[in-house]
Amino acid sequence: MRLEHHDFRGADLVGGDPALDLVNTVTARDTQPRDWLDDYFALLRWARHTECFARADLATLETQAQAAPAKAAAALTRCKALREALCDALYALAHERAPTPLDLDTIDQARLAASKAARLVSRDSRLQTQWSAERSGLDLIAHVITAYAIELLKDARVERLRVCDGNDCGWVFIDTSKNGRRRWCDMATCGNVAKARRFQQRQRE
16 A cells, blocks of 8 residues: 555545544555555644544644654554554445454454543533543544444444445445435545546447
């Protein structure tokens, strides 16, 4: 898998869930995969667009990563291991297969690590699980995304899980269309490319 620098933008978050959007930080999984998380700071840039993290926490993570590059690289490696296990599990579920025990074990180990770093807080008369840069350190993003992933895998939404039909894509998304027949991660990109190819094919014929 080739590393590639990428300037993340809101249009990159089309999965319908932060866990899916993390999986989609690799593009062209169906052809020549390109990994957009070329370093820990790319992970931070991606996280800023998800709106799942407090700016103060991300600023703390940036400071920690600058002070300890080796630890940041190790945290990124752990996050990518989670991402790839999630991807394999989600692809399996999208094709009505069971995830492998190895992928489930990787996700479960991430769950245990996230649970250890979490604390219970009271907000609006309800108890919530919360993570912070102080407790999770450089693994904060992985811990929070793990929580989203576990909820997604237990949720009925997983029945609407799809893999984009576009070429040079392979992104995963939740199909929120009424008829449940959405084929593209985003009509403005993969959908339009497919339409253009079909048109060109008809012209040639």
